[in-house]
Amino acid sequence: MKRNIDRRRRLGTQFPLFLLIALLCAHTSFSQKYTKYVNPFIGSSNFGATNPGAILPEGMVSVTPFNVSKAPGNRINIDEGWCSAPYIYENKVLTGFTHVNLSGVGCPDLGSILLMPTTGELQVFHGEYGTTYSDEQAAPGYYAANLDKYNIKAEMTATVRSGLSRYTFPAGQSHILLNLGLGLTNEPGSYAKIVSDTEIEGFKMNGSFCYTSDQSVFPVYFVVRFSKPADKKGFFKKIPDMPGTRGEWYQHTGKYKVYKEYQKELAGDDLGVFFSYQTEKDEVIEVQVGVSYVSIENARANLNAEQQGFAFAQVKKEAETAWEQQLSRIEVEGGSNEDKTVFYTALYHSLIHPNIFQDVNGEYSAANQSYVGKNTSGTRYNVFSMWDTYRWYGQLMTLVYPERQLNIVRSLLDFYKESGHLPKWELASRNFDVMEGDPALPTIADTWLRGLNDFDKELAYEAMIRQATRPGAENPVRHDNDFYSKNGYVPFTKKFDNSVSQALEYYAADYSLAQLAKALGKQSDYEMLMKRVEGYKKYFDPEYGLLRPVKENGEFMENFDPLQGENFEPANGFHEGTSWNYSFYIPFDMEGLIKLHGGKKNFVSRLVRSFEDSLFDVTNEPDMGYPYYFNYIKGEEWRTQAYVRSLVKNDFNASPGGIPGNDDTGTLSTWVMWSMMGIFPTCPGEPTFTLTSPVFDKVTIHLDEKYFPKKELVIETSNNNEGNIYIDKVELGSKRLRGSFISQEELLKAGKLMFYLSDKK
Amino acid sequence: MKRNIDRRRRLGTQFPLFLLIALLCAHTSFSQKYTKYVNPFIGSSNFGATNPGAILPEGMVSVTPFNVSKAPGNRINIDEGWCSAPYIYENKVLTGFTHVNLSGVGCPDLGSILLMPTTGELQVFHGEYGTTYSDEQAAPGYYAANLDKYNIKAEMTATVRSGLSRYTFPAGQSHILLNLGLGLTNEPGSYAKIVSDTEIEGFKMNGSFCYTSDQSVFPVYFVVRFSKPADKKGFFKKIPDMPGTRGEWYQHTGKYKVYKEYQKELAGDDLGVFFSYQTEKDEVIEVQVGVSYVSIENARANLNAEQQGFAFAQVKKEAETAWEQQLSRIEVEGGSNEDKTVFYTALYHSLIHPNIFQDVNGEYSAANQSYVGKNTSGTRYNVFSMWDTYRWYGQLMTLVYPERQLNIVRSLLDFYKESGHLPKWELASRNFDVMEGDPALPTIADTWLRGLNDFDKELAYEAMIRQATRPGAENPVRHDNDFYSKNGYVPFTKKFDNSVSQALEYYAADYSLAQLAKALGKQSDYEMLMKRVEGYKKYFDPEYGLLRPVKENGEFMENFDPLQGENFEPANGFHEGTSWNYSFYIPFDMEGLIKLHGGKKNFVSRLVRSFEDSLFDVTNEPDMGYPYYFNYIKGEEWRTQAYVRSLVKNDFNASPGGIPGNDDTGTLSTWVMWSMMGIFPTCPGEPTFTLTSPVFDKVTIHLDEKYFPKKELVIETSNNNEGNIYIDKVELGSKRLRGSFISQEELLKAGKLMFYLSDKK
Structure with a gap:
């Protein structure tokens, strides 16, 4: 998913090498075998929307520098443009550190519960207290910077459900602000209570994510505890503009008011708490x-x-250890330091969302009005950006972190139990009507078909079939299910609708469910679903060799412009892209699609054109499988190897702009990981991989023996050097592998894949 | 105290007789011996600032129609002008019923926790849901009106700490709104939690009373309970204006958003809760x-x-009984129905503030940061408008409700224990720096000197002396105590300061404390204080025969204009009035003042001029004793009788405009009561009364035998008829009384005062 209007624009300035080295070298020690290759600044520029905040694997809390307030030096900020990240690498002015954050997401939300240390006279308006910063450092579970204006060193680390900040103050008057009014979320409102000289509690409302689901809001509760009792304390709050006489009389109208005497509890739209200290040097x-x-x-x-x-x-230290443990599941050898940094940082980013949503006692905010659910087994996660993740993210989790993937599926099923439906874009147990399709179905079906099914299977199948067949009027995800299920396509009905994008997602979802139905012997479900999937052919216009919106009467939409939708302009039938970006997204029937194109030659030539004429978008998930589609055509596999290598090399690197667009909660990150390892899952619902030439000499994935037959999967590469980007031959175990596809089952049974590379196409 | 810029303007329209009769007759029954003479609409026009809400004697809660939102038909409203009352009789559009309210106060505060029943489509913005109303009825503890737009009958009653509303709905879709964003208070912020289908809880911030003490804020907590479970429910909230892209994307920016799904808890500046029902006719x-x-x-x-x-x-019914019981302490006979209505409504108004502030368990919000105090004996009150009440209000309470007056003093002493000082204008255990002087001192001293001293006397004396002598820098009430205590006057230092008004209040306070010191044998305190009081003479300018501001060097302020301050314009040295309004306010040394004037003749002629040339203000407390000052001069007493009768007759009546200005928490009401009974306490700290001709044939005050020697005090009048407004002679018990003054002790010992009236001056 992408939402930034110009996020495809690459970062104008190149990051100087010495800076990259400095970033890479920050805080490495002998014990940092994997974390030393994680650079949390990667993705914090170029609309990657990740951040360098301190966080644990699957952490509920991250402590993240917040530098997107409106200020000179903050070109991208929440008041003037679309800004979905709490931190932008190029920005200059920091106004605090937020404790709940989204990583790699295209819409603003969370980015709230903000702490800010200052010195001197008390300032409570972020427009006044903001400061430049220097000497930034970031490592998994750690972030530090000096706040220039205040001469404060601010460091932060985290546990799963809490943050810890360490501020080193100069001598004099110092303050720590808890600012609840400033944040990424567009949902106003917070409550704070001063519990004691060392503690504050309260909540901050968040939600209305992506603006579309304005009803989906939720409180985030907090307890803030200070190591030193405050000398003075109180609240601050922006007083709304007051009309007439009241505005004339009340000195605080439209301004921040500081409450120095009242110290109990306060509620409002834009408020905070200050704790003040006389500090020594x-x-x-x-x-x-x-x-x-x-x-x-x-x-x-x-x-x-x-x-x-x-x-x-x-x-x-514990945070670092936790990361070491998680990252050690995949060991890579060979490749440059930058390759390893790209890879491990991608792995790091893939372990941030979905994140733990339940409290230490197992309670979590449920997806219905009973509010509190309780988990007795497993882990309830939240932040499911499934339109992005169902394609190849879940498959990586299934392979490398099967327990995590099972908990993802279990979380979805619990959501279903609580609400009667599977979510689309889930945040904090709220469903958001963002992007297209019904992505929970391929998420669950693919996991199941890959052999992970230690969940309530009956419930899972019921949930998926129900969602696929429920009438639109009562279907919170498939509002337009009636026409689609009857006619096999989503009709173009109004300017700039996303009808084709929507249908393609339904096909992908229904195809994956059909494969599961087939595997379960549910033949009539299988047939019903596969009949729908066939509908994609209605969109194919042979005149263009592309998909084209179709009206309710079955005719093509008039005035079709296959380039409409470039540069993030809106398009008829397509979401955030052109017809070109979507027209090959038929991974479930590549044979059929090739036939529609009039054969392999036409298909290849058009697919090649999409790359050569910049009609391909490396940041929009539906087309991100395209480089691998050449593998469907014997003799053309070299193009896959060439395009994938080229994308890995040119669009990903170890700089802050090293992710080409929104990371989409690890979706771009896992794309580059697969692409560097040499295997890639092309079609959700098909438990297979297709191959490309690995970047590394050796990749060892430590498997979970509870779920898989072997202890490890090894992918080795022979003859791997700069010019040798083409696959000469592949061995599975000790046998030569024919073709470019392999089932996950065979792969794991063999436990070893050996690539022989050459410079020959 | 008065704050309304034009409150002296009388209500333009006369209320038609039939309406008055209708108001008087509303809801009377056989058992309503006294309450039938209470018309809660009196004072709800003409800037009286009282309201017709349902309330109990000393009630913490009143349920009051709120018709001061900006709307066509609401000429006086909170958005366009100074408005200190939740209800204005002439206004037309009602937007709900508030549950905490001030009665007869000149600054806006409270007027919050608002309920509003509506029908039809849900509207949550008061600018849209407001309605005209008809068939208003009000009686002690009861208010009712029909809401025209919705065809709802709304009735309300109250207990001490809770309100009860009864809404009779038509058939169809109905709603009950709890609106926490709308109110008189200028302090924004509230929190609400939907506890169940029948209950809401939360708090609303109030405070910043009179704007001056912006730090004095406090939450009011509530629990709302419905007799019928809601069919649907949720929140609503005004979303603040959002800048830039956020404002463009978010449909709710600057508007009210209705939360139909989220039903847990919400915080913000302008929010509420809706409960919706399908109602039958x-x-x-x-x-x-x-x-x-x-x-x-x-x-x-x-x-x-x-x-x-x-x-x-x-x-x-219980509310009515409670009022009957309280009002029965004074029985009046004779006089017209309107006289009785003026009198009993005044008594009713005098029993609204100070009101009970502690909860049923004895806990109350304390005047310090420990927040919760607990009363084990007595009653903690709040709402002390003492600049107004110390003059003659407390004296009525002392005589008629001694237990109440003792609890008033005990509350002040507890406030002192909690905060280290006695308050000036107290609301919700917060001190507000409103008006002049140090009015807690004469409040306590007068009570004590009148024989009521069942409180911690040592603490009381300590508190008063401390406040009188504490240096200005650390004195929360007497900021300018240093110069005053050294030089005996408050110097004019800047344009429009209130220096003379301030000094006059200090004299009154210090004089009352001096009298107490003398009675306690504390001679040095007495002398120290009396020396200060002498300072008033510095202000007397023989050229004008008036008080004139004096500079720090002891010289008169230049460019003195004795008429400056008319029509609520600001004046140099005087607060809300002219030099004329203040120049006779030396009740503690009338003899000295007369001497300064060059003798009785000059004094009388100038005092007469103040009445004849409209230099007297019947609504500004410092001069409200002036009509009685003729009693200090033998042979001139008839003027007191004439002026008092004239003021009672012309400035008070039984219509909504029947109080000439802010009732000042019962201060104007008790002035008219004394004046109708024929006795008046002229000088705080002197336990005496001076006399005028009673309006009634007989007044029986049922005394509390715990504190006073007799069961009752009877004031009878002989020859009382239309023309006989002058006192011929007076008998105390069986003896002829010489002069126009009598000590309270003698009066109560005798138990009977007999006036013989005639038409002779």
């Missing part, structure tokens, strides 16, 4: 923030369970 | 609102203790 104050989506009590319980006392060094 | 839904200034738990406990189930008729 280099005095350290630590601040913990526990978070929960259930209640203040749970936020406190989370904090108490995960942090005993204030122990910054220990928490930081 | 004439279906009744009752709504209870429990209130506390301590916590939600206490609000619930208050509600549970004071209302068992939904029992509108019973609660209404």
Whole structure:
């Protein structure tokens, strides 16, 4: 998914080499076998929308520098343009550190519960207290910067459900602000209570994600605890504009008011709390923030369970260890340092969302009005950007982190139990009507078909079939299901609708479910679904060799412009792209598509044109499988190897702009990982991989023996050097592999894939 | 105190007689011996600032129609002019019923926690849902009106700490809104939680009263309970204006958003909750609102203790009984029905503030940062408008409701224990720097000197002396105490300061404390204080025969204009008035003042001029004793009798405009009561009364034998008829009384005062 109007524009300035080296070298130590290859700044520019905040694998909390307030030096900011990340690498002015954040997402939300240390006279308006910063450092579970204006060193680390900040102050008057009014979320409203000289509790509303689902809002609860009792404390709040006489009389109208005497509890749209101190030179104050989506009590319980006392060094060390453990599931050898950095940072980014949503006691905010669910087994996750992730992200999790993928599916099924439907874009147990299709179905079906099914299978099948067949009027995801299920396509009905994009997603979903139905012997479901999937052919216009919107009467939409939709302009029938970006997205029937094109030659020539004429978008998921589609045609596989290598090399790197667009919660990251490892899952619902030439000499994936027959999967490469980007031959186990596809089952049974590379196409 | 710029303008239209009769006759029954003479609409026009809401004696809660939103037909409203009352009789459009309200106060505050029943399509913005109303009825503890637009009959009654509303709906879609964004208070911010289908809880911030004390804010907690479970429910909230792209994308920016799905808890500046119902014709839904200034738990406990189930008729009956009981302390005979209505409505108004501030469990919000105090004996009150009440209001309470007056003093002393100082203008345990002087001192001293001293006397004296002598820098009430205590006057230092007004109040306060010191044998305190009081003479300018501001060097301020300050224009040295309004306010040394004037003749002629040339203001407390000052001069007493009768007759009546200005929490009401009874306390700190001709044939005050020697005090009048407004002679008990003054002790010992009236001056 992409939403930034100009995110395809690459970062204008090149990052100087010394800076890259400095970033790479930051905070590495002997024990950092994998984390030393993680550069959390990657993706923080070029609309990658990731951030360098301190976070644990699957962490509910990240402590993230927030530098997207309107300020001179912040060209991209929340007040003036579309801004979906709490941190933009090029921005200059920082206004705090937020504790709940989204990583690699195209719509603004969360980015709230903000702490900010300052010195001198108390300033509470971010437009006044913001500061430039220097000496940034970031590593998994750690971020640090000096705040120039205040001469404060700010460091942060995290546990799963809490943040920990360490501020080193100069001598004099110092303050720590908890700012609840500033954030990425567009949902206003917060509540704060000063519990004691060392504690604050409250909640901040978030939600209305992507603006479309304005009803989907949720509170995030917090407990903030300080290592030093405040000398002075109080609230601040922006007073709304008051009309007439009241505005004339009230000095604070439209301004921030500081509450120095009142210290109980406050509610409002834009408020915060200040704790003030007289600090000595280099005095350290630590601040913990526990978070929960259930209640203040749970936020406190989370904090108490995960942090005993204030122990910054220990928490930081534990965070690093947790990352080392997770990243060690895949070992790569060979490749450059930058290759490894791209790879491990991608793996790092893929382990941020979906993230743990339940509290230490198992409670979580449920997807219905009972509000509190409780997990007795497994882990409830949230942040499911499934339109993005169903294509190849889930497949990586299935292979490398099967327990995680099972919990993803279990979370979806619990969501279904609570709400009666599977979500589309899920955040905080709310469903958001963002992007197209019904992506929970291929997410679940693919996992199941790849052999992971340790969940309530009956419920899972019921949920999927119900969603696929439920009438539109009562279907929270497939509003237009009636026409589609009857006619096999989504008709073009109004200017700039996304009808073709929508239908393609339905086909992908229904195809994956059909494969599952077939596997389960549910023949009539299979046939019903496959009949729908056939509908894609209605869109194919032989005149253009492209998909073209079709009206309700079955005729093509008039005035078709296959290039409409370039540069993020809207298009008739297609979402965030042109017909070219979508017209090959038929991975479930490549044979049929090739036939429609009039044979392999036409198909190849058109697919090649999409790359050569810049009609391909490396950041829009539906076409990101295209480089692999040459593998469907014998003799053309070299094009896959060439295009994939080229994209990996040119569109990904170890700089802040090193992800070509929204990471989409790890979707671009996992694309580059597969592409560097040499295998790629082309079609959701088909438990296979297709091949390309690996970047690394050796990749060892440590498998979970609970689910898979072998301890590891090894992908080795022979003759791997600069010019040898083409596959000469491949061996599976000890046997020569014919063709470019292999089932996951065979691959894991063999446990080893050996590529022989050459410079010959 | 007065703040309305043109409140001296009398209501232009006369109220037709039939309307008055209708108002008087509303809801009277056989048992309504006294309440039938209470017309709660009196004071609701002409800037009286009282309201017809349902309330109990000393009630924490009143349920009051709120018709001061900006709307066509609401000439006086909170958005366009100064508006300190939730209800203005002439206004036309009602937008709900508020549950915490101030009565007869010149600055806006409270007027919040608003319920509004509507029908049809859900509207949540008061600018849209407002309605005209008809068939208003009001009686002590009861208010009713028909809401024209919705065909709803709305009735309300109250207990001490809770409200009860009964809405009779038509058939169809109906709603009950809890609107926390709309109110008189200028302090924004509220929190609401939907507890169940029948209950809401939360708090609303209030405070910043009179704008001056912006730090004095406080939450009011509530629990709202419905007799019928909601069919649908949710929140609504005004979304602040969002800048740039966010504003373009978010449909709700700057508008009210209705939250139909999210039903947990919400915080913000302008929000509310809706409960929706499908109602049948004439279906009744009752709504209870429990209130506390301590916590939600206490609000619930208050509600549970004071209302068992939904029992509108019973609660209404109990409210009436409570009022009958309180009003029966004074029985009047003779006089017209309108005289009795003016009198009993005044008594009613005098029992609204100060009001009970503690919860059923004795807890209350304390005047410091510990927040929760607990009363084990007595009653904690709040709403002390003491600049107004110390002059003659407290004296009426002392005589008629001594237990109430003792609790007033005890509340002040508890405030002192909690905060280290006595308050000036107290609301919700917050001190507000409103008006002049140090009015807690004469409040306590006068009570004590009149023989009521069942409180911590040592603490009381300590508190008063401390406040009188504490240096200005650390004195929260007497900021300018240093110069004053050294030089005996407050110097004119800048344009439009209130220096003379301020000094006059200090003199009154210090004089009363001096009298107490003398009575306690504390001679040095007495002398120190009396020396200060002498300072008033510095202000007397023989050239004008008036008080004139004096500079720090002891010289008169230049360019003195004795008429500056008319029509609520600002004046140099005087607050809300001219030099004429203040120049005779030396009740503590009338003899000295007369001497300064060059003798009785000059004094009388100037005092007469103040009445004859409209230099007297019947609504500004410092001069409201002037009509009685003729009693200080033998042979001139008839002028007192004439002026008092004239003011009673011309400035007070039984219409909505029947109080000439802000009632000042019962101060104007008790002035007219004394004046109708024939006795008046002229100088705080002197436990005496001066006399005028009573309006009634007989007044019986039932005394509390715990504090006073007799069961009752009877004031009888002989020869009382239209023309006989002059006192011929007076008998105290069986003895002829010489002069126009009598000590309270003598009066109560005798138990009877007999006036013989005639038409002779």
